[in-house]
Amino acid sequence: MITIETPKANPENLLSIIREAHNGKVVVPEFQRSFVWGREDVEELLVSILEGYFVGTFLLLDTMTRRPMFPFRAVEGVESVNPQVSPESHETVRLALDGQQRITSLFYALYEPDAPLRWARYPHRFFLRLDAALDGDIEEAVEGISTRDRRRMSEMQQLVDAELAIPMTRFRDSSEFYPWLYNEQKAWPDDESRSRIVALYNRMSSFMVPVVALSPSTGRDNIVNIFERINRTGVGLSLFDLAGARLYLKKVMLRDLWDEFQKNIPETAKWVKPEFLLKVVALLQGKEPRKRTLLDVIDDLDKPAFESRWYQAAEAIAQAHDRMTKRYGALTSDWIPFSTMVVPLAALLHHLQQSHAGEDAYRKLDRWYWASVFSQRYDSAVDTKSYQDARDIRRWFEDGSAPDWLQRIGVGDVDLDISESRSAVYRGLMCLIVLQGAKDFLTGQSANLNECQDDHVFPKSVYGKKHLVDSILNRTLISKESNGAKSNKHPSKFMEVCLTHHGGDEPRLLQTLRSHFISEEGYLGLLADDYDTFVSARKGMLQPAVQMLLTQGEVHVAARH
Numbered sequence: 001m002i003t004i005e006t007p008k009a010n011p012e013n014l015l016s017i018i019r020e021a022h023n024g025k026v027v028v029p030e031f032q033r034s035f036v037w038g039r040e041d042v043e044e045l046l047v048s049i050l051e052g053y054f055v056g057t058f059l060l061l062d063t064m065t066r067r068p069m070f071p072f073r074a075v076e077g078v079e080s081v082n083p084q085v086s087p088e089s090h091e092t093v094r095l096a097l098d099g100q101q102r103i104t105s106l107f108y109a110l111y112e113p114d115a116p117l118r119w120a121r122y123p124h125r126f127f128l129r130l131d132a133a134l135d136g137d138i139e140e141a142v143e144g145i146s147t148r149d150r151r152r153m154s155e156m157q158q159l160v161d162a163e164l165a166i167p168m169t170r171f172r173d174s175s176e177f178y179p180w181l182y183n184e185q186k187a188w189p190d191d192e193s194r195s196r197i198v199a200l201y202n203r204m205s206s207f208m209v210p211v212v213a214l215s216p217s218t219g220r221d222n223i224v225n226i227f228e229r230i231n232r233t234g235v236g237l238s239l240f241d242l243a244g245a246r247l248y249l250k251k252v253m254l255r256d257l258w259d260e261f262q263k264n265i266p267e268t269a270k271w272v273k274p275e276f277l278l279k280v281v282a283l284l285q286g287k288e289p290r291k292r293t294l295l296d297v298i299d300d301l302d303k304p305a306f307e308s309r310w311y312q313a314a315e316a317i318a319q320a321h322d323r324m325t326k327r328y329g330a331l332t333s334d335w336i337p338f339s340t341m342v343v344p345l346a347a348l349l350h351h352l353q354q355s356h357a358g359e360d361a362y363r364k365l366d367r368w369y370w371a372s373v374f375s376q377r378y379d380s381a382v383d384t385k386s387y388q389d390a391r392d393i394r395r396w397f398e399d400g401s402a403p404d405w406l407q408r409i410g411v412g413d414v415d416l417d418i419s420e421s422r423s424a425v426y427r428g429l430m431c432l433i434v435l436q437g438a439k440d441f442l443t444g445q446s447a448n449l450n451e452c453q454d455d456h457v458f459p460k461s462v463y464g465k466k467h468l469v470d471s472i473l474n475r476t477l478i479s480k481e482s483n484g485a486k487s488n489k490h491p492s493k494f495m496e497v498c499l500t501h502h503g504g505d506e507p508r509l510l511q512t513l514r515s516h517f518i519s520e521e522g523y524l525g526l527l528a529d530d531y532d533t534f535v536s537a538r539k540g541m542l543q544p545a546v547q548m549l550l551t552q553g554e555v556h557v558a559a560r561h
Contacts, residue, residue, distance in 0.1 A: 077113030329431030366553030
């Protein structure tokens with residue numbers, strides 16, 4: 001029987017690992033996804049290190065550069081600050097199987113590569129506010145600022161010039177830090193302050209992390225198994241990471257497939273997580289998209305079968321996103337009630353397309369969508385409900401019965417007074433306002449709703465102390481120009497302006513107001529500056545519209561005028 005040594009975690013200096021990354025000694029395997037952390041993620045890591053918190057275990061694989069276990073590349077950003085870097089010049093390199101995001105984040109903060117973070121177009125620079133840090137408020141002390149934000153960069157540069165803040169680059173080497181502290185800066189001359197600043201530097205420079213170092217003799221299968229079990233910052237590796245490792249053994253380059261998706265369908269890829277496509281693959285295979293089940297699905301598919309399902313999932317996800325934005329009124333990702341609903345919606349759309357379904361089936365799909373939104377069905381147990389709905393709604397398509405939960409829901413179950421703008425109900429109602437038309441209050445013409453603001457009808461500055469003005473019943477989409485005319489006016493004064501812009505034609509103004517679900521009774525409430533009358537009337541307009549969505553899957557055109 002072959003004895004396999006159990007991998008053990010040994011402490012290593014974190015900054016030494018970062019320096020090895022700078023020198024091309026620590027690299028990342030090609031099957032790993034790209035660097036995806038954003039500003040807040042980097043800030044949180046820096047705070048954790050300076051506070052002395054545990055930041056997770058690292059998994060590094062020693063491999064010969066001439067015969068590597070996996071193809072590799074330099075840590076992102078290294079080549080821009082060290083153009084001469086050449087990992088191949090080392091006899092062996094260390095592959096970061098787990099820890100890539102943390103290594104790259106700390107490298108980014110300390111070496112300032114000329115590259116943007118995720119969701120940003122320009123590079124960020126990270127600083128430590130010494131005044132806040134010495135007061136013990138590390139979270140406030142760490143700041144990441146976009147180089148595009150000239151105002152904040154200018155303000156921070158003034159603090160740096162006054163030696164009240166330092167760039168995080170000071171922490172990468174003692175030869176840069178100590179000469180600044182003892183010979184250059186003048187703001188902290190006393191020994192106590194200097195001692196406390198040194199303590200901050202020591203937390204960073206001497207920070208130790210547990211590293212599981214795998215030898216080149218470790219088998220590939222064993223590496224993948226270990227890879228799946230190592231946690232990052234107390235949280236399991238992402239589903240995409242795990243799937244990428246499994247599929248690499250079948251010569252499926254999952255990261256390349258995702259990069260292709262991002263290139264071909266950039267608008268959808270901006271808000272869709274790569275794991276979503278894998279979950280659609282599982283649903284198309286008739287399996288629940290939980291981590292364990294999904295990995296089993298991947299194991300059962302060979303390279304051609306997986307890639308075929310992947311492309312089907314990619315097409316279906318794009319169709320689902322298109323339907324959410326165009327048919328369901330979610331003009332931007334901020335208005336999508338549940339981003340996770342794209343998974344079952346994509347699977348159901350794929351089924352309808354494959355079965356050449358008719359209008360009735362698509363109307364049932366719409367009923368399911370709105371019922372899920374207004375019942376807040378996808379607030380929890382998302383994977384289980386995705387599987388149940390992909391199964392049960394398909395049966396309904398084929399002349400079965402609607403699921404019990406869908407049959408039971410009515411408008412009385414929907415909180416139409418919701419004020420939490422991130423809730424699915426709030427977003428769903430705002431999407432309904434989009435579908436209603438939401439004409440411009442001044443011109444009565446179709447507004448560019450992408451550029452409109454979600455704002456109050458009764459101004460918060462005037463009515464906020466006595467009324468729950470953040471309720472969706474007091475909010476709608478208002479153009480910048482109309483919002484400027486509304487400002488902090490009482491509604492009666494704003495209506496005078498709107499009526500003037502409608503040539504004094506009150507019926508035409510009422511037609512514009514109805515596109516915001518404001519009835520004639522609601523208009524009278526506006527003229528009387530009567531908040532309670534207004535929201536009651538608006539609720540009376542929204543209720544039948546929501547009921548139609550729940551029972552018919554659409555708001556009839558007649559109801560929009």
